Amino acid sequence: MSFKFLTLLSMTFVIFQNCAPFKSADLFQVYSYSERPNFFYDLKLIRVVEDELLRQRFEFDVATTLAEAPAAPVNYRLSFSTLIIPEVCQTLEGVASGASKHFRVSCLMPLPDDLYVQLDLEGPQGQRQVEEYRFSSF
Amino acid sequence: MVIIQTFLGILFFFLFGWQVQAQSTPPFASFVPENISIVSHYPESAFVRNRLLPFTIAGGEDIRITSARVTRGESCVAMADPFHNRVFHLHCRNPELLVAEVMFSSGFRENLIFIVGPFQIFEERMPSEDGL
Numbered sequence: 001m002s003f004k005f006l007t008l009l010s011m012t013f014v015i016f017q018n019c020a021p022f023k024s025a026d027l028f029q030v031y032s033y034s035e036r037p038n039f040f041y042d043l044k045l046i047r048v049v050e051d052e053l054l055r056q057r058f059e060f061d062v063a064t065t066l067a068e069a070p071a072a073p074v075n076y077r078l079s080f081s082t083l084i085i086p087e088v089c090q091t092l093e094g095v096a097s098g099a100s101k102h103f104r105v106s107c108l109m110p111l112p113d114d115l116y117v118q119l120d121l122e123g124p125q126g127q128r129q130v131e132e133y134r135f136s137s138f
Numbered sequence: 139m140v141i142i143q144t145f146l147g148i149l150f151f152f153l154f155g156w157q158v159q160a161q162s163t164p165p166f167a168s169f170v171p172e173n174i175s176i177v178s179h180y181p182e183s184a185f186v187r188n189r190l191l192p193f194t195i196a197g198g199e200d201i202r203i204t205s206a207r208v209t210r211g212e213s214c215v216a217m218a219d220p221f222h223n224r225v226f227h228l229h230c231r232n233p234e235l236l237v238a239e240v241m242f243s244s245g246f247r248e249n250l251i252f253i254v255g256p257f258q259i260f261e262e263r264m265p266s267e268d269g270l
Contacts, residue, residue, distance in 0.1 A: 036221035102184035
């Protein structure tokens with residue numbers, strides 16, 4: 001009788017462990033910085049629109065900020081290339097500050113191909129971060 | 139007899155579980171001094187799903203975040219930045235309303251709490267819609 005009770009008790013304990021929301025794994029998946037970052041940044045491909053000439057327009061949503069000082073401006077430079085064409089779209093440069101820390105950019109590709117995007121960030125005290133992305137043609 | 143014992147076992151762990159959950163919100167928490175505030179790194183137009191949203195606790199001295207948790211938002215998570223003492227992050231997988239609770243210390247003052255939000259997390263949002 002006692003053994004049965006202990007078994008049931010143990011099973012109940014194990015079952016109830018799974019009732020609590022376990023989110024630790026999620027945190028490691030969403031935090032992508034492996035070393036102390038100078039900047040927080042995010043570049044998302046929002047959509048790819050094809051026109052009547054079968055050219056693809058890649059539209060990106062970008063957010064960036066200095067990790068240590070949220071009010072500080074960040075200089076950014078976005079360049080676009082394919083394996084064949086070094087500057088497939090015009091390089092964009094600007095200063096991200098206040099509301100402009102969130103912005104949109106797009107690149108119209110002359111031919112369907114993989115697009116390489118380089119995001120170059122520079123802080124007011126010379127901090128630097130270069131991130132590269134690759135987006136496949138659809 | 140076995141049924142009664144099983145019922146008591148389940149009841150015990152129900153009660154035990156609730157006690158553990160209740161302890162996660164400490165009764166001794168206090169709210170923060172006026173010179174300390176929360177600053178979002180991104181404008182609200184950038185609050186979209188699947189984006190890590192950084193926030194800084196501004197003002198005060200020797201700020202150290204001890205915990206961050208979501209109180210509203212099924213798909214959302216909150217975390218203290220592992221490299222910056224004043225920074226915490228919020229993240230949602232789906233568009234929804236988000237509220238979080240951040241506990242931190244400032245000098246000798248411990249268990250200070252900020253309620254962050256509510257923020258609407260969008261599927262997609264054009265920049266400068268809110269103007270910061």
